[in-house]
Amino acid sequence: MSSAVVTVRALSKRYGRTVAIADVSLDVYEGEIFGLIGPNGAGKTTTMECIQGSRRADGGTISVLGLDPRRDSTALRRRIGVQHQEAQLQKRIKVWEALDLWASLYDRDSVVDSNALLDRLGLAGKRDTRFMNLSGGQKQRLFIALALIHRPELVFLDELTTGLDPQARRAIWELVRDIRARGSTVFLTTHLMEEAERLCDRVAIIEHGRVIEMGTPLELVARHCPQRCVFYSTDEEDGERQHELRGEGDDFVTEVIHRIARDGAHVRGFRTELPTLEDVFLKLTGRAIRD
Amino acid sequence: MLKGLLKLSWIEMKIFLREPMGVVGSLVLPVLLFVFVGRALQFSPRGPEPPVSRLPFNIAILTALLISLGAVQSLVAIMAIYREGGILKRLRATPLSPVTILGAHVLVKLVFTLVAMIIMVMAGRRVLPGAMPEHGASFIAAVLLGTTSILSLGFVMASLVRSARFAQALGAALTYVMLALSGVFFSVERLPGWLQVVANALPTTHAVRLMRAIWSGAGWSTQLTTVAALAAIFAVCIAFSTRWFRWE
Numbered sequence: 001m002s003s004a005v006v007t008v009r010a011l012s013k014r015y016g017r018t019v020a021i022a023d024v025s026l027d028v029y030e031g032e033i034f035g036l037i038g039p040n041g042a043g044k045t046t047t048m049e050c051i052q053g054s055r056r057a058d059g060g061t062i063s064v065l066g067l068d069p070r071r072d073s074t075a076l077r078r079r080i081g082v083q084h085q086e087a088q089l090q091k092r093i094k095v096w097e098a099l100d101l102w103a104s105l106y107d108r109d110s111v112v113d114s115n116a117l118l119d120r121l122g123l124a125g126k127r128d129t130r131f132m133n134l135s136g137g138q139k140q141r142l143f144i145a146l147a148l149i150h151r152p153e154l155v156f157l158d159e160l161t162t163g164l165d166p167q168a169r170r171a172i173w174e175l176v177r178d179i180r181a182r183g184s185t186v187f188l189t190t191h192l193m194e195e196a197e198r199l200c201d202r203v204a205i206i207e208h209g210r211v212i213e214m215g216t217p218l219e220l221v222a223r224h225c226p227q228r229c230v231f232y233s234t235d236e237e238d239g240e241r242q243h244e245l246r247g248e249g250d251d252f253v254t255e256v257i258h259r260i261a262r263d264g265a266h267v268r269g270f271r272t273e274l275p276t277l278e279d280v281f282l283k284l285t286g287r288a289i290r291d
Numbered sequence: 292m293l294k295g296l297l298k299l300s301w302i303e304m305k306i307f308l309r310e311p312m313g314v315v316g317s318l319v320l321p322v323l324l325f326v327f328v329g330r331a332l333q334f335s336p337r338g339p340e341p342p343v344s345r346l347p348f349n350i351a352i353l354t355a356l357l358i359s360l361g362a363v364q365s366l367v368a369i370m371a372i373y374r375e376g377g378i379l380k381r382l383r384a385t386p387l388s389p390v391t392i393l394g395a396h397v398l399v400k401l402v403f404t405l406v407a408m409i410i411m412v413m414a415g416r417r418v419l420p421g422a423m424p425e426h427g428a429s430f431i432a433a434v435l436l437g438t439t440s441i442l443s444l445g446f447v448m449a450s451l452v453r454s455a456r457f458a459q460a461l462g463a464a465l466t467y468v469m470l471a472l473s474g475v476f477f478s479v480e481r482l483p484g485w486l487q488v489v490a491n492a493l494p495t496t497h498a499v500r501l502m503r504a505i506w507s508g509a510g511w512s513t514q515l516t517t518v519a520a521l522a523a524i525f526a527v528c529i530a531f532s533t534r535w536f537r538w539e
Contacts, residue, residue: 077386078386084381086377089378090302091306093302101302105292105295130309
């Protein structure tokens, strides 16, 4: 396994009497997309902000790229890229001006060519557009561009696709995979289980400020929701008959197929239903995601 | 981070100029007021005699104060809006230092105050000949010094209020109080004792005192107490804001 770029141990934070996070421990490895998932208010953003160094934790230890996020905050800010939840920019700033400003804040050697970046993010035609005139998806892509302008080793994305339509969301997923392909590590939060399942190499589920489970999406599904369901229909003398078979384990579907073949049935329709990360989430947290 | 400071200031200036109402309100209106009211009321028609004022106060100093207070109101509103929109938080996540982020806004406000003052002095020389002091630059310097001190009070306001809406209301209310007590309409000495204390705690009062003295030709060396008072208020306000300024 590659080396850890983020190591968090026993992290805790309260706001007044409210416990935001309690005893959070996690590792993020180099080159992966790591997702911190959980319902709204579970402590995702607080955890992320403590790791970025923008919020002081009450207890626990954090190491990011070998740095202490509070003590070495300036050094760390040069090496990470961030995107905040529901962030805005100056309403009348133009896209190229924002990139120009951000580019001026980092070492010249590390800054990428902003035109190429805009091209990559599909914003090339929007260079002279004011922030207030961008669509939701374009704004988020601009924030990604600002987070990537200095080739950060680690990129934080907080609720990146909340409020976007499915097309924009899928486009953004592609961009996040591209960040990984270019060698950066991605730490994201989301309350969308589909997003986590499709995008993340590993996820940690956080609920009421505690990490209750961690692993790859497949591992979590196999561990908590091994049920498989097969629906199929066959032609019989008296017409079509529906079948529904439930079982557990990776081999269950194969066994069903072998059995149908052995029986020599004439299959009209065949469909499997496999559990998803969302099923795991609902099982572990015992309720639907709050939106 | 000089590069970042200049770049951020430059972009903020451009953004400010893209909002026509802000430019009209803070630059154009005060100067128009000065030119028209000054011409209509304050100064008698040109003649061999020195101009006689028909107003009980100096319209040039009132205009300078309005320009300066406009800058402060705008600063308070911008800080609140930027905080609400997470813009301050996003800038804070870059290697920019907090001082640079806020300093850029002070710089922008001072530059626009300077521009407005230059326009005012030049318009004054043209429209109200003989009424403007010879040492226009010195007067402008006094205005900028006063504005810097008043801007620091703006940061205190920006530190105290949460919402943009409340910031604008509070900014306006405090502006009226400062304007009334500044001594521009009547001398501070005519206020009751306790109100004099309040007036002297406000930067506007000292700003007006300095502007009036420099306007009437007093040397800077005679104004050290007033300058010290402006500096002291600046130091206290900045110390307060450093401790209490909220970035989100």
